[in-house]
Amino acid sequence: MLIIDIHSTPRQAFANGFLKGLGSPLMLYGVFRPPKLQQVNPLKTPERSDLDALAGDWLKVGLDLKSAITRYEQESASAKKPTTTQ
Numbered sequence: 001m002l003i004i005d006i007h008s009t010p011r012q013a014f015a016n017g018f019l020k021g022l023g024s025p026l027m028l029y030g031v032f033r034p035p036k037l038q039q040v041n042p043l044k045t046p047e048r049s050d051l052d053a054l055a056g057d058w059l060k061v062g063l064d065l066k067s068a069i070t071r072y073e074q075e076s077a078s079a080k081k082p083t084t085t086q
Contacts, residue, residue, distance in 0.1 A: 008016065
């Protein structure tokens with residue numbers, strides 16, 4: 001249900017608001033139950049300390065940086081070599 005319906009005429013908007021206003025005292029005694037959620041079983045993962053997880057993450061970052069630097073050095077070295085044409 002929209003708070004503001006921009007597609008209705010002023011008369012329809014007034015009637016809709018008026019009816020909502022008349023019904024609002026009844027909502028004080030309404031029963032609001034959240035929907036039942038499905039039971040979810042937690043995943044069993046190997047326990048790992050936060051320190052080990054962070055160390056592993058930074059190791060991967062370091063290896064990635066090393067790979068990128070090596071690739072850049074190789075590309076820049078090959079670009080600096082003079083090409084000889086005969």
